[in-house]
Amino acid sequence: MSDPLQQDYFTLFNLKPVYRVAEPALKAQYLALQQQYHPDRAVNADSAAQTLAVQRTAYINDAYQTLKHPLKRAAYLLEQLGYSLQSDGGAASRVMDPDFLLQQMTLHEELETLRHADNALDRLVVFQDSLRRDEKALQQELLQLFDNGSATALTQARERVQRMKFLQRLQEEILELESTLL
Amino acid sequence: MAYSDKVIDHYENPRNVGSFSKDDMNVGTGMVGAPACGDVMRLQIRVSDEGVIEDACFKTYGCGSAIASSSLVTEWVKGKTLDEAALIKNSDIAAELALPPVKIHCSVLAEDAIRSAITDLKSKKEARAGGASHGD
Known part of the structure:
Protein backbone atom coordinates (compact mmCIF):
# COMPACT_ATOMS: atom_id res chain seq x y z
CA MET A 1 0.00 0.00 0.00
CA SER A 2 1.57 3.27 -1.06
CA ASP A 3 1.67 6.29 1.19
CA PRO A 4 -1.45 8.51 0.97
CA LEU A 5 0.78 11.58 0.89
CA GLN A 6 2.23 10.39 -2.43
CA GLN A 7 -1.14 9.98 -4.12
CA ASP A 8 -3.37 12.51 -5.81
CA TYR A 9 -6.83 12.89 -4.26
CA PHE A 10 -8.62 10.79 -6.87
CA THR A 11 -6.20 7.86 -6.62
CA LEU A 12 -6.32 8.05 -2.84
CA PHE A 13 -10.10 7.68 -2.96
CA ASN A 14 -10.04 4.90 -5.58
CA LEU A 15 -11.75 7.15 -8.10
CA LYS A 16 -11.18 7.79 -11.76
CA PRO A 17 -10.13 11.41 -12.37
CA VAL A 18 -13.56 12.54 -13.52
CA TYR A 19 -15.91 15.26 -12.30
CA ARG A 20 -18.92 13.11 -11.52
CA VAL A 21 -18.43 11.41 -8.17
CA ALA A 22 -20.84 9.21 -6.22
CA GLU A 23 -21.24 10.84 -2.80
CA PRO A 24 -21.93 7.60 -0.87
CA ALA A 25 -18.83 5.89 -2.30
CA LEU A 26 -16.78 8.99 -1.52
CA LYS A 27 -17.94 9.02 2.08
CA ALA A 28 -17.43 5.28 2.55
CA GLN A 29 -13.88 5.52 1.27
CA TYR A 30 -13.24 8.53 3.52
CA LEU A 31 -14.34 6.59 6.60
CA ALA A 32 -12.23 3.59 5.59
CA LEU A 33 -9.16 5.79 5.11
CA GLN A 34 -9.74 7.60 8.38
CA GLN A 35 -9.92 4.30 10.19
CA GLN A 36 -6.85 2.90 8.47
CA TYR A 37 -4.65 5.92 9.15
CA HIS A 38 -6.11 7.23 12.39
CA PRO A 39 -3.44 8.79 14.64
CA ASP A 40 -4.72 6.71 17.57
CA ARG A 41 -3.15 3.72 15.88
CA ALA A 42 0.26 5.34 16.21
CA VAL A 43 -0.19 6.22 19.87
CA ASN A 44 2.55 3.81 20.98
CA ALA A 45 4.87 4.53 18.06
CA ASP A 46 7.81 6.95 18.08
CA SER A 47 7.23 10.66 17.56
CA ALA A 48 8.22 10.57 13.86
CA ALA A 49 5.53 7.97 13.19
CA GLN A 50 3.00 10.00 15.17
CA THR A 51 3.78 13.12 13.18
CA LEU A 52 3.42 11.15 9.96
CA ALA A 53 0.04 9.82 11.10
CA VAL A 54 -1.20 13.36 11.76
CA GLN A 55 0.08 14.53 8.36
CA ARG A 56 -1.67 11.66 6.60
CA TYR A 76 -8.63 20.48 -8.43
CA LEU A 77 -9.52 18.30 -11.41
CA LEU A 78 -8.67 21.11 -13.84
CA GLU A 79 -5.33 21.53 -12.06
CA GLN A 80 -4.67 17.77 -12.43
CA LEU A 81 -5.56 17.88 -16.11
CA GLY A 82 -3.17 20.76 -16.72
CA TYR A 83 -5.71 23.61 -16.85
CA SER A 84 -4.39 25.51 -13.87
CA LEU A 85 -6.49 28.39 -12.60
CA GLN A 86 -3.34 30.16 -11.48
CA SER A 87 -1.49 29.91 -14.79
CA ASP A 88 -1.78 33.65 -15.29
CA GLY A 89 -0.53 34.70 -11.88
CA GLY A 90 -3.96 34.68 -10.26
CA ALA A 91 -5.18 37.94 -11.73
CA ALA A 92 -6.49 36.64 -15.05
CA SER A 93 -8.46 39.83 -15.47
CA ARG A 94 -7.78 39.91 -19.20
CA VAL A 95 -9.62 36.69 -19.86
CA MET A 96 -12.79 37.79 -18.08
CA ASP A 97 -15.76 38.64 -20.23
CA PRO A 98 -16.60 42.38 -19.78
CA ASP A 99 -20.34 41.69 -19.75
CA PHE A 100 -19.89 39.21 -16.94
CA LEU A 101 -17.80 41.69 -14.93
CA LEU A 102 -20.38 44.41 -15.48
CA GLN A 103 -23.06 42.05 -14.21
CA GLN A 104 -20.95 41.25 -11.13
CA MET A 105 -20.43 44.94 -10.45
CA GLU A 110 -27.53 45.97 -5.67
CA LEU A 111 -26.39 44.18 -2.55
CA GLU A 112 -25.01 47.43 -1.18
CA THR A 113 -28.31 49.29 -1.70
CA LEU A 114 -30.12 46.38 -0.16
CA ARG A 115 -28.18 46.85 3.05
CA HIS A 116 -30.05 50.06 3.75
CA ALA A 117 -33.47 49.02 2.45
CA ASP A 118 -36.50 48.73 4.74
CA ASN A 119 -37.35 45.18 3.77
CA ALA A 120 -33.70 44.17 3.52
CA LEU A 121 -34.10 40.57 4.70
CA ASP A 122 -36.93 39.75 2.29
CA ARG A 123 -35.08 41.23 -0.64
CA LEU A 124 -31.92 39.44 0.43
CA VAL A 125 -33.72 36.10 0.18
CA VAL A 126 -34.86 36.92 -3.37
CA PHE A 127 -31.35 38.04 -4.29
CA GLN A 128 -29.84 34.87 -2.87
CA ASP A 129 -32.33 32.63 -4.69
CA SER A 130 -31.49 34.21 -8.01
CA LEU A 131 -27.77 33.79 -7.31
CA ARG A 132 -28.30 30.12 -6.43
CA ARG A 133 -30.10 29.59 -9.75
CA ASP A 134 -27.11 31.08 -11.56
CA GLU A 135 -24.79 28.78 -9.64
CA LYS A 136 -26.92 25.75 -10.45
CA ALA A 137 -26.89 26.64 -14.14
CA LEU A 138 -23.10 26.99 -14.09
CA GLN A 139 -22.77 23.63 -12.32
CA GLN A 140 -24.90 21.97 -14.97
CA GLU A 141 -22.68 23.45 -17.66
CA LEU A 142 -19.62 22.22 -15.79
CA LEU A 143 -20.94 18.64 -15.72
CA GLN A 144 -21.44 18.69 -19.47
CA LEU A 145 -18.10 20.31 -20.20
CA PHE A 146 -16.24 17.77 -18.06
CA ASP A 147 -18.19 14.91 -19.68
CA ASN A 148 -17.13 16.25 -23.06
CA GLY A 149 -13.51 16.47 -21.93
CA SER A 150 -12.06 18.05 -25.09
CA ALA A 151 -9.42 20.78 -24.79
CA THR A 152 -11.99 23.40 -25.80
CA ALA A 153 -14.49 22.09 -23.27
CA LEU A 154 -11.92 22.06 -20.46
CA THR A 155 -10.84 25.61 -21.26
CA GLN A 156 -14.49 26.61 -21.03
CA ALA A 157 -14.81 24.64 -17.78
CA ARG A 158 -11.96 26.67 -16.33
CA GLU A 159 -13.77 29.87 -17.29
CA ARG A 160 -16.97 28.58 -15.64
CA VAL A 161 -15.05 27.79 -12.44
CA GLN A 162 -13.72 31.35 -12.43
CA THR A 180 -25.71 42.00 10.57
CA LEU A 181 -29.44 42.17 9.79
CA LEU A 182 -30.60 39.33 12.02
CA MET B 1 -1.81 39.75 8.04
CA ALA B 2 -0.92 43.34 8.85
CA TYR B 3 -1.80 46.06 6.36
CA SER B 4 0.62 48.93 5.90
CA ASP B 5 -0.39 52.38 7.17
CA LYS B 6 -0.85 53.56 3.58
CA VAL B 7 -3.24 50.71 2.77
CA ILE B 8 -5.24 51.41 5.90
CA ASP B 9 -5.38 55.11 5.06
CA HIS B 10 -6.72 54.43 1.54
CA TYR B 11 -9.08 51.78 2.87
CA GLU B 12 -10.56 54.02 5.54
CA ASN B 13 -10.55 57.17 3.40
CA PRO B 14 -10.77 55.97 -0.18
CA ARG B 15 -10.17 58.77 -2.70
CA ASN B 16 -12.44 59.37 -5.66
CA VAL B 17 -15.03 56.67 -5.09
CA GLY B 18 -17.85 56.96 -7.59
CA SER B 19 -18.74 56.70 -11.23
CA PHE B 20 -18.91 58.77 -14.43
CA SER B 21 -21.38 58.21 -17.21
CA LYS B 22 -20.06 55.41 -19.39
CA ASP B 23 -21.64 57.08 -22.42
CA ASP B 24 -19.65 60.32 -22.01
CA MET B 25 -17.30 60.52 -25.00
CA ASN B 26 -14.50 61.82 -22.78
CA VAL B 27 -14.83 59.00 -20.25
CA GLY B 28 -12.88 55.74 -20.40
CA THR B 29 -14.07 52.80 -18.31
CA GLY B 30 -11.89 49.92 -17.18
CA MET B 31 -13.55 46.88 -15.70
CA VAL B 32 -11.48 44.01 -14.34
CA GLY B 33 -11.89 41.07 -12.01
CA ALA B 34 -9.71 38.58 -10.16
CA PRO B 35 -11.11 35.06 -10.31
CA ALA B 36 -8.71 33.92 -7.58
CA CYS B 37 -10.57 35.98 -4.98
CA GLY B 38 -13.70 37.26 -6.75
CA ASP B 39 -12.65 40.91 -6.55
CA VAL B 40 -14.19 43.26 -9.10
CA MET B 41 -12.84 46.72 -9.90
CA ARG B 42 -14.13 49.57 -12.05
CA LEU B 43 -11.82 52.47 -12.81
CA GLN B 44 -12.87 55.48 -14.89
CA ILE B 45 -10.99 58.44 -16.29
CA ARG B 46 -12.27 61.71 -17.75
CA VAL B 47 -9.98 63.24 -20.31
CA SER B 48 -9.77 66.80 -21.67
CA ASP B 49 -9.78 67.46 -25.40
CA GLU B 50 -6.01 67.85 -25.11
CA GLY B 51 -5.72 64.28 -23.88
CA VAL B 52 -4.96 65.04 -20.24
CA ILE B 53 -6.71 63.09 -17.50
CA GLU B 54 -8.74 65.68 -15.58
CA ASP B 55 -10.53 63.39 -13.21
CA ALA B 56 -10.65 59.75 -12.19
CA CYS B 57 -12.86 57.61 -10.00
CA PHE B 58 -13.23 53.99 -8.98
CA LYS B 59 -15.45 51.44 -7.33
CA THR B 60 -13.91 48.24 -6.02
CA TYR B 61 -15.54 45.29 -4.34
CA GLY B 62 -12.62 43.48 -2.81
CA CYS B 63 -10.09 43.34 -0.02
CA GLY B 64 -8.32 46.33 1.54
CA SER B 65 -5.33 45.99 -0.77
CA ALA B 66 -7.51 46.02 -3.89
CA ILE B 67 -9.38 49.10 -2.67
CA ALA B 68 -6.14 50.86 -1.75
CA SER B 69 -4.51 49.99 -5.10
CA SER B 70 -7.37 51.43 -7.12
CA SER B 71 -7.75 54.45 -4.85
CA LEU B 72 -4.04 55.23 -5.24
CA VAL B 73 -4.18 54.88 -9.03
CA THR B 74 -7.02 57.43 -9.29
CA GLU B 75 -4.78 59.90 -7.43
CA TRP B 76 -1.75 59.14 -9.57
CA VAL B 77 -3.40 59.45 -12.99
CA LYS B 78 -4.88 62.92 -12.49
CA GLY B 79 -2.97 65.48 -14.56
CA LYS B 80 -1.22 62.79 -16.59
CA THR B 81 -1.56 62.27 -20.33
CA LEU B 82 -2.90 58.88 -21.46
CA ASP B 83 0.58 57.78 -22.47
CA GLU B 84 2.00 58.77 -19.10
CA ALA B 85 -0.80 56.98 -17.26
CA ALA B 86 -0.16 53.83 -19.30
CA LEU B 87 3.34 53.72 -17.82
CA ILE B 88 2.08 53.07 -14.29
CA LYS B 89 3.37 49.66 -13.23
CA ASN B 90 1.89 47.30 -10.69
CA SER B 91 5.32 47.19 -9.04
CA ASP B 92 5.11 50.96 -8.39
CA ILE B 93 1.70 50.52 -6.77
CA ALA B 94 2.87 47.54 -4.71
CA ALA B 95 5.98 49.43 -3.56
CA GLU B 96 4.06 52.59 -2.63
CA LEU B 97 1.55 50.60 -0.57
CA ALA B 98 4.12 48.10 0.77
CA LEU B 99 1.97 45.18 -0.37
CA PRO B 100 3.08 41.71 0.76
CA PRO B 101 3.68 39.07 -1.97
CA VAL B 102 0.24 37.46 -1.51
CA LYS B 103 -1.40 40.81 -2.31
CA ILE B 104 0.65 41.69 -5.40
CA HIS B 105 -2.24 40.52 -7.59
CA CYS B 106 -4.30 43.45 -6.24
CA SER B 107 -1.81 45.91 -7.73
CA VAL B 108 -1.82 43.90 -10.99
CA LEU B 109 -5.58 44.32 -11.04
CA ALA B 110 -5.28 48.10 -10.64
CA GLU B 111 -2.71 48.28 -13.45
CA ASP B 112 -5.01 46.21 -15.67
CA ALA B 113 -7.89 48.53 -14.78
CA ILE B 114 -6.14 51.74 -15.83
CA ARG B 115 -4.91 50.12 -19.05
CA SER B 116 -8.38 48.87 -19.80
CA ALA B 117 -9.82 52.36 -19.17
CA ILE B 118 -7.28 53.89 -21.55
CA THR B 119 -8.03 51.27 -24.22
CA ASP B 120 -11.75 51.89 -23.82
CA LEU B 121 -11.31 55.64 -24.25
CA LYS B 122 -9.04 55.28 -27.29
CA SER B 123 -11.43 52.92 -29.03
CA LYS B 124 -14.29 55.35 -28.35
CA LYS B 125 -12.29 58.22 -29.87
CA GLU B 126 -11.32 56.12 -32.88
CA ALA B 127 -14.91 55.08 -33.42
CA ARG B 128 -15.97 58.71 -33.31
CA ALA B 129 -13.14 59.84 -35.60
CA GLY B 130 -14.17 57.16 -38.10
CA GLY B 131 -17.80 58.19 -37.88
CA ALA B 132 -16.97 61.92 -38.18
CA SER B 133 -14.77 61.59 -41.27
CA HIS B 134 -17.54 59.61 -42.87
CA GLY B 135 -19.93 62.46 -42.15
CA ASP B 136 -17.66 65.21 -43.53
Missing part, protein backbone atom coordinates in the same frame (compact mmCIF):
# COMPACT_ATOMS: atom_id res chain seq x y z
CA THR A 57 -4.94 12.30 8.40
CA ALA A 58 -4.78 16.00 7.52
CA TYR A 59 -4.10 15.11 3.89
CA ILE A 60 -7.02 12.68 3.81
CA ASN A 61 -9.28 15.37 5.30
CA ASP A 62 -8.15 17.94 2.71
CA ALA A 63 -8.74 15.41 -0.06
CA TYR A 64 -12.25 14.65 1.19
CA GLN A 65 -13.21 18.31 1.60
CA THR A 66 -11.95 19.01 -1.92
CA LEU A 67 -13.65 16.08 -3.63
CA LYS A 68 -16.93 16.63 -1.80
CA HIS A 69 -17.23 20.30 -2.79
CA PRO A 70 -18.39 20.82 -6.42
CA LEU A 71 -16.38 23.99 -7.01
CA LYS A 72 -13.21 22.79 -5.22
CA ARG A 73 -13.41 19.45 -7.00
CA ALA A 74 -13.72 21.18 -10.37
CA ALA A 75 -10.72 23.42 -9.65
CA THR A 106 -24.18 45.53 -10.72
CA LEU A 107 -24.93 42.66 -8.35
CA HIS A 108 -22.49 44.05 -5.78
CA GLU A 109 -24.09 47.48 -6.09
CA ARG A 163 -17.25 32.67 -12.78
CA MET A 164 -18.37 30.47 -9.91
CA LYS A 165 -15.68 31.99 -7.71
CA PHE A 166 -17.21 35.41 -8.25
CA LEU A 167 -20.65 34.06 -7.36
CA GLN A 168 -19.22 32.38 -4.28
CA ARG A 169 -17.78 35.70 -3.22
CA LEU A 170 -21.24 37.27 -3.49
CA GLN A 171 -22.70 34.43 -1.43
CA GLU A 172 -20.13 35.11 1.29
CA GLU A 173 -21.13 38.76 1.30
CA ILE A 174 -24.79 37.81 1.57
CA LEU A 175 -24.07 35.68 4.63
CA GLU A 176 -22.14 38.55 6.18
CA LEU A 177 -24.96 40.98 5.51
CA GLU A 178 -27.50 38.50 6.83
CA SER A 179 -25.66 38.22 10.12
Whole structure:
Protein backbone atom coordinates (compact mmCIF):
# COMPACT_ATOMS: atom_id res chain seq x y z
CA MET A 1 0.00 0.00 0.00
CA SER A 2 1.57 3.27 -1.06
CA ASP A 3 1.67 6.29 1.19
CA PRO A 4 -1.45 8.51 0.97
CA LEU A 5 0.78 11.58 0.89
CA GLN A 6 2.23 10.39 -2.43
CA GLN A 7 -1.14 9.98 -4.12
CA ASP A 8 -3.37 12.51 -5.81
CA TYR A 9 -6.83 12.89 -4.26
CA PHE A 10 -8.62 10.79 -6.87
CA THR A 11 -6.20 7.86 -6.62
CA LEU A 12 -6.32 8.05 -2.84
CA PHE A 13 -10.10 7.68 -2.96
CA ASN A 14 -10.04 4.90 -5.58
CA LEU A 15 -11.75 7.15 -8.10
CA LYS A 16 -11.18 7.79 -11.76
CA PRO A 17 -10.13 11.41 -12.37
CA VAL A 18 -13.56 12.54 -13.52
CA TYR A 19 -15.91 15.26 -12.30
CA ARG A 20 -18.92 13.11 -11.52
CA VAL A 21 -18.43 11.41 -8.17
CA ALA A 22 -20.84 9.21 -6.22
CA GLU A 23 -21.24 10.84 -2.80
CA PRO A 24 -21.93 7.60 -0.87
CA ALA A 25 -18.83 5.89 -2.30
CA LEU A 26 -16.78 8.99 -1.52
CA LYS A 27 -17.94 9.02 2.08
CA ALA A 28 -17.43 5.28 2.55
CA GLN A 29 -13.88 5.52 1.27
CA TYR A 30 -13.24 8.53 3.52
CA LEU A 31 -14.34 6.59 6.60
CA ALA A 32 -12.23 3.59 5.59
CA LEU A 33 -9.16 5.79 5.11
CA GLN A 34 -9.74 7.60 8.38
CA GLN A 35 -9.92 4.30 10.19
CA GLN A 36 -6.85 2.90 8.47
CA TYR A 37 -4.65 5.92 9.15
CA HIS A 38 -6.11 7.23 12.39
CA PRO A 39 -3.44 8.79 14.64
CA ASP A 40 -4.72 6.71 17.57
CA ARG A 41 -3.15 3.72 15.88
CA ALA A 42 0.26 5.34 16.21
CA VAL A 43 -0.19 6.22 19.87
CA ASN A 44 2.55 3.81 20.98
CA ALA A 45 4.87 4.53 18.06
CA ASP A 46 7.81 6.95 18.08
CA SER A 47 7.23 10.66 17.56
CA ALA A 48 8.22 10.57 13.86
CA ALA A 49 5.53 7.97 13.19
CA GLN A 50 3.00 10.00 15.17
CA THR A 51 3.78 13.12 13.18
CA LEU A 52 3.42 11.15 9.96
CA ALA A 53 0.04 9.82 11.10
CA VAL A 54 -1.20 13.36 11.76
CA GLN A 55 0.08 14.53 8.36
CA ARG A 56 -1.67 11.66 6.60
CA THR A 57 -4.94 12.30 8.40
CA ALA A 58 -4.78 16.00 7.52
CA TYR A 59 -4.10 15.11 3.89
CA ILE A 60 -7.02 12.68 3.81
CA ASN A 61 -9.28 15.37 5.30
CA ASP A 62 -8.15 17.94 2.71
CA ALA A 63 -8.74 15.41 -0.06
CA TYR A 64 -12.25 14.65 1.19
CA GLN A 65 -13.21 18.31 1.60
CA THR A 66 -11.95 19.01 -1.92
CA LEU A 67 -13.65 16.08 -3.63
CA LYS A 68 -16.93 16.63 -1.80
CA HIS A 69 -17.23 20.30 -2.79
CA PRO A 70 -18.39 20.82 -6.42
CA LEU A 71 -16.38 23.99 -7.01
CA LYS A 72 -13.21 22.79 -5.22
CA ARG A 73 -13.41 19.45 -7.00
CA ALA A 74 -13.72 21.18 -10.37
CA ALA A 75 -10.72 23.42 -9.65
CA TYR A 76 -8.63 20.48 -8.43
CA LEU A 77 -9.52 18.30 -11.41
CA LEU A 78 -8.67 21.11 -13.84
CA GLU A 79 -5.33 21.53 -12.06
CA GLN A 80 -4.67 17.77 -12.43
CA LEU A 81 -5.56 17.88 -16.11
CA GLY A 82 -3.17 20.76 -16.72
CA TYR A 83 -5.71 23.61 -16.85
CA SER A 84 -4.39 25.51 -13.87
CA LEU A 85 -6.49 28.39 -12.60
CA GLN A 86 -3.34 30.16 -11.48
CA SER A 87 -1.49 29.91 -14.79
CA ASP A 88 -1.78 33.65 -15.29
CA GLY A 89 -0.53 34.70 -11.88
CA GLY A 90 -3.96 34.68 -10.26
CA ALA A 91 -5.18 37.94 -11.73
CA ALA A 92 -6.49 36.64 -15.05
CA SER A 93 -8.46 39.83 -15.47
CA ARG A 94 -7.78 39.91 -19.20
CA VAL A 95 -9.62 36.69 -19.86
CA MET A 96 -12.79 37.79 -18.08
CA ASP A 97 -15.76 38.64 -20.23
CA PRO A 98 -16.60 42.38 -19.78
CA ASP A 99 -20.34 41.69 -19.75
CA PHE A 100 -19.89 39.21 -16.94
CA LEU A 101 -17.80 41.69 -14.93
CA LEU A 102 -20.38 44.41 -15.48
CA GLN A 103 -23.06 42.05 -14.21
CA GLN A 104 -20.95 41.25 -11.13
CA MET A 105 -20.43 44.94 -10.45
CA THR A 106 -24.18 45.53 -10.72
CA LEU A 107 -24.93 42.66 -8.35
CA HIS A 108 -22.49 44.05 -5.78
CA GLU A 109 -24.09 47.48 -6.09
CA GLU A 110 -27.53 45.97 -5.67
CA LEU A 111 -26.39 44.18 -2.55
CA GLU A 112 -25.01 47.43 -1.18
CA THR A 113 -28.31 49.29 -1.70
CA LEU A 114 -30.12 46.38 -0.16
CA ARG A 115 -28.18 46.85 3.05
CA HIS A 116 -30.05 50.06 3.75
CA ALA A 117 -33.47 49.02 2.45
CA ASP A 118 -36.50 48.73 4.74
CA ASN A 119 -37.35 45.18 3.77
CA ALA A 120 -33.70 44.17 3.52
CA LEU A 121 -34.10 40.57 4.70
CA ASP A 122 -36.93 39.75 2.29
CA ARG A 123 -35.08 41.23 -0.64
CA LEU A 124 -31.92 39.44 0.43
CA VAL A 125 -33.72 36.10 0.18
CA VAL A 126 -34.86 36.92 -3.37
CA PHE A 127 -31.35 38.04 -4.29
CA GLN A 128 -29.84 34.87 -2.87
CA ASP A 129 -32.33 32.63 -4.69
CA SER A 130 -31.49 34.21 -8.01
CA LEU A 131 -27.77 33.79 -7.31
CA ARG A 132 -28.30 30.12 -6.43
CA ARG A 133 -30.10 29.59 -9.75
CA ASP A 134 -27.11 31.08 -11.56
CA GLU A 135 -24.79 28.78 -9.64
CA LYS A 136 -26.92 25.75 -10.45
CA ALA A 137 -26.89 26.64 -14.14
CA LEU A 138 -23.10 26.99 -14.09
CA GLN A 139 -22.77 23.63 -12.32
CA GLN A 140 -24.90 21.97 -14.97
CA GLU A 141 -22.68 23.45 -17.66
CA LEU A 142 -19.62 22.22 -15.79
CA LEU A 143 -20.94 18.64 -15.72
CA GLN A 144 -21.44 18.69 -19.47
CA LEU A 145 -18.10 20.31 -20.20
CA PHE A 146 -16.24 17.77 -18.06
CA ASP A 147 -18.19 14.91 -19.68
CA ASN A 148 -17.13 16.25 -23.06
CA GLY A 149 -13.51 16.47 -21.93
CA SER A 150 -12.06 18.05 -25.09
CA ALA A 151 -9.42 20.78 -24.79
CA THR A 152 -11.99 23.40 -25.80
CA ALA A 153 -14.49 22.09 -23.27
CA LEU A 154 -11.92 22.06 -20.46
CA THR A 155 -10.84 25.61 -21.26
CA GLN A 156 -14.49 26.61 -21.03
CA ALA A 157 -14.81 24.64 -17.78
CA ARG A 158 -11.96 26.67 -16.33
CA GLU A 159 -13.77 29.87 -17.29
CA ARG A 160 -16.97 28.58 -15.64
CA VAL A 161 -15.05 27.79 -12.44
CA GLN A 162 -13.72 31.35 -12.43
CA ARG A 163 -17.25 32.67 -12.78
CA MET A 164 -18.37 30.47 -9.91
CA LYS A 165 -15.68 31.99 -7.71
CA PHE A 166 -17.21 35.41 -8.25
CA LEU A 167 -20.65 34.06 -7.36
CA GLN A 168 -19.22 32.38 -4.28
CA ARG A 169 -17.78 35.70 -3.22
CA LEU A 170 -21.24 37.27 -3.49
CA GLN A 171 -22.70 34.43 -1.43
CA GLU A 172 -20.13 35.11 1.29
CA GLU A 173 -21.13 38.76 1.30
CA ILE A 174 -24.79 37.81 1.57
CA LEU A 175 -24.07 35.68 4.63
CA GLU A 176 -22.14 38.55 6.18
CA LEU A 177 -24.96 40.98 5.51
CA GLU A 178 -27.50 38.50 6.83
CA SER A 179 -25.66 38.22 10.12
CA THR A 180 -25.71 42.00 10.57
CA LEU A 181 -29.44 42.17 9.79
CA LEU A 182 -30.60 39.33 12.02
CA MET B 1 -1.81 39.75 8.04
CA ALA B 2 -0.92 43.34 8.85
CA TYR B 3 -1.80 46.06 6.36
CA SER B 4 0.62 48.93 5.90
CA ASP B 5 -0.39 52.38 7.17
CA LYS B 6 -0.85 53.56 3.58
CA VAL B 7 -3.24 50.71 2.77
CA ILE B 8 -5.24 51.41 5.90
CA ASP B 9 -5.38 55.11 5.06
CA HIS B 10 -6.72 54.43 1.54
CA TYR B 11 -9.08 51.78 2.87
CA GLU B 12 -10.56 54.02 5.54
CA ASN B 13 -10.55 57.17 3.40
CA PRO B 14 -10.77 55.97 -0.18
CA ARG B 15 -10.17 58.77 -2.70
CA ASN B 16 -12.44 59.37 -5.66
CA VAL B 17 -15.03 56.67 -5.09
CA GLY B 18 -17.85 56.96 -7.59
CA SER B 19 -18.74 56.70 -11.23
CA PHE B 20 -18.91 58.77 -14.43
CA SER B 21 -21.38 58.21 -17.21
CA LYS B 22 -20.06 55.41 -19.39
CA ASP B 23 -21.64 57.08 -22.42
CA ASP B 24 -19.65 60.32 -22.01
CA MET B 25 -17.30 60.52 -25.00
CA ASN B 26 -14.50 61.82 -22.78
CA VAL B 27 -14.83 59.00 -20.25
CA GLY B 28 -12.88 55.74 -20.40
CA THR B 29 -14.07 52.80 -18.31
CA GLY B 30 -11.89 49.92 -17.18
CA MET B 31 -13.55 46.88 -15.70
CA VAL B 32 -11.48 44.01 -14.34
CA GLY B 33 -11.89 41.07 -12.01
CA ALA B 34 -9.71 38.58 -10.16
CA PRO B 35 -11.11 35.06 -10.31
CA ALA B 36 -8.71 33.92 -7.58
CA CYS B 37 -10.57 35.98 -4.98
CA GLY B 38 -13.70 37.26 -6.75
CA ASP B 39 -12.65 40.91 -6.55
CA VAL B 40 -14.19 43.26 -9.10
CA MET B 41 -12.84 46.72 -9.90
CA ARG B 42 -14.13 49.57 -12.05
CA LEU B 43 -11.82 52.47 -12.81
CA GLN B 44 -12.87 55.48 -14.89
CA ILE B 45 -10.99 58.44 -16.29
CA ARG B 46 -12.27 61.71 -17.75
CA VAL B 47 -9.98 63.24 -20.31
CA SER B 48 -9.77 66.80 -21.67
CA ASP B 49 -9.78 67.46 -25.40
CA GLU B 50 -6.01 67.85 -25.11
CA GLY B 51 -5.72 64.28 -23.88
CA VAL B 52 -4.96 65.04 -20.24
CA ILE B 53 -6.71 63.09 -17.50
CA GLU B 54 -8.74 65.68 -15.58
CA ASP B 55 -10.53 63.39 -13.21
CA ALA B 56 -10.65 59.75 -12.19
CA CYS B 57 -12.86 57.61 -10.00
CA PHE B 58 -13.23 53.99 -8.98
CA LYS B 59 -15.45 51.44 -7.33
CA THR B 60 -13.91 48.24 -6.02
CA TYR B 61 -15.54 45.29 -4.34
CA GLY B 62 -12.62 43.48 -2.81
CA CYS B 63 -10.09 43.34 -0.02
CA GLY B 64 -8.32 46.33 1.54
CA SER B 65 -5.33 45.99 -0.77
CA ALA B 66 -7.51 46.02 -3.89
CA ILE B 67 -9.38 49.10 -2.67
CA ALA B 68 -6.14 50.86 -1.75
CA SER B 69 -4.51 49.99 -5.10
CA SER B 70 -7.37 51.43 -7.12
CA SER B 71 -7.75 54.45 -4.85
CA LEU B 72 -4.04 55.23 -5.24
CA VAL B 73 -4.18 54.88 -9.03
CA THR B 74 -7.02 57.43 -9.29
CA GLU B 75 -4.78 59.90 -7.43
CA TRP B 76 -1.75 59.14 -9.57
CA VAL B 77 -3.40 59.45 -12.99
CA LYS B 78 -4.88 62.92 -12.49
CA GLY B 79 -2.97 65.48 -14.56
CA LYS B 80 -1.22 62.79 -16.59
CA THR B 81 -1.56 62.27 -20.33
CA LEU B 82 -2.90 58.88 -21.46
CA ASP B 83 0.58 57.78 -22.47
CA GLU B 84 2.00 58.77 -19.10
CA ALA B 85 -0.80 56.98 -17.26
CA ALA B 86 -0.16 53.83 -19.30
CA LEU B 87 3.34 53.72 -17.82
CA ILE B 88 2.08 53.07 -14.29
CA LYS B 89 3.37 49.66 -13.23
CA ASN B 90 1.89 47.30 -10.69
CA SER B 91 5.32 47.19 -9.04
CA ASP B 92 5.11 50.96 -8.39
CA ILE B 93 1.70 50.52 -6.77
CA ALA B 94 2.87 47.54 -4.71
CA ALA B 95 5.98 49.43 -3.56
CA GLU B 96 4.06 52.59 -2.63
CA LEU B 97 1.55 50.60 -0.57
CA ALA B 98 4.12 48.10 0.77
CA LEU B 99 1.97 45.18 -0.37
CA PRO B 100 3.08 41.71 0.76
CA PRO B 101 3.68 39.07 -1.97
CA VAL B 102 0.24 37.46 -1.51
CA LYS B 103 -1.40 40.81 -2.31
CA ILE B 104 0.65 41.69 -5.40
CA HIS B 105 -2.24 40.52 -7.59
CA CYS B 106 -4.30 43.45 -6.24
CA SER B 107 -1.81 45.91 -7.73
CA VAL B 108 -1.82 43.90 -10.99
CA LEU B 109 -5.58 44.32 -11.04
CA ALA B 110 -5.28 48.10 -10.64
CA GLU B 111 -2.71 48.28 -13.45
CA ASP B 112 -5.01 46.21 -15.67
CA ALA B 113 -7.89 48.53 -14.78
CA ILE B 114 -6.14 51.74 -15.83
CA ARG B 115 -4.91 50.12 -19.05
CA SER B 116 -8.38 48.87 -19.80
CA ALA B 117 -9.82 52.36 -19.17
CA ILE B 118 -7.28 53.89 -21.55
CA THR B 119 -8.03 51.27 -24.22
CA ASP B 120 -11.75 51.89 -23.82
CA LEU B 121 -11.31 55.64 -24.25
CA LYS B 122 -9.04 55.28 -27.29
CA SER B 123 -11.43 52.92 -29.03
CA LYS B 124 -14.29 55.35 -28.35
CA LYS B 125 -12.29 58.22 -29.87
CA GLU B 126 -11.32 56.12 -32.88
CA ALA B 127 -14.91 55.08 -33.42
CA ARG B 128 -15.97 58.71 -33.31
CA ALA B 129 -13.14 59.84 -35.60
CA GLY B 130 -14.17 57.16 -38.10
CA GLY B 131 -17.80 58.19 -37.88
CA ALA B 132 -16.97 61.92 -38.18
CA SER B 133 -14.77 61.59 -41.27
CA HIS B 134 -17.54 59.61 -42.87
CA GLY B 135 -19.93 62.46 -42.15
CA ASP B 136 -17.66 65.21 -43.53
